[in-house]
Amino acid sequence: PGRREDYVQELKNAGLEVDIYGGCSKQGLTLPRSRFDDINTTFSQYFFYFSFENSICEDYVTEKLFxxxxxxxxxxxxxxxxxxQLLPTNSYINTADFDSPAKMVGHLKALTGNHTKYIEMLVNKRSLQLVKALVDIDPIYSKPFCTLCEKLNKLDENRRVYTSMHDHYR
Incomplete structure (x- = not known):
């Protein structure tokens, strides 16, 4: 288990205000799905979105990230x-880069006060190739899927071989 609930509690203890959406929300907050304008309205209230895994697995990424x-x-x-390997440099924040949740909270608070740096990170997100046709069909399609498609079309460059699935998953 990723103990994400414990980590979020440590963030709160360090002074970060956190709203939880979905099944774990004690306030009954839900994030609208597949309605771009409604989701955008919700996200416009926040600087950050936490894409925390429920388990820490080497080759798994939550669909919420994408x-x-x-x-x-x-x-x-x-x-x-x-x-x-998945996201552009300086376009996301990884909790693993901080010694403690409190240090990450300090970084997040500093970033919210530095609009130039924050905007730079948003701009860096856009460096992933976007296939506009997918977004026109359904706006929840995300740029990382385009990157995944590119990697699948270049299998020789991106191939990995696992000799033991047991060792890989354990």
Whole structure:
């Protein structure tokens, strides 16, 4: 288990105000799905979106990271994936880069006060190639899926071989 609830509690203890959406929300907050304008209105209230995994697995990334990538919030990730392979540099925040939740809270608060740096991170998000046709069909399609498609079309460059699935998952 990723103990994301414990981590979020530590963020709150360090002075960060956190709203929780979905099944874990004690306030009954839900994020609208597949309605771009409604989701955008909700996200416009926030600087950050926490894409925390319920389990820390090397090759798993929550769908929430991709489904909410196109909105103007900086993703804060917590998981076992190699996010450097998935997302542009300086476009997200990885909890693993901080010694403690309190230090990350300090960084988040500093970033909200530095609009130039925050905007720079939003601009960096846009460096992923966007296939406009997918977004026109359904705006929840995200740029990382285009990157995944590119990697699948270049299998020789991106191939990995696992000799033991047991060792890989354990």
């Amino acid at each position: 489904a909410n990538y196109n909105y103007d919030v900086i993703q804060v990730v917590r998981g076992g994936a190699d996010y450097k």
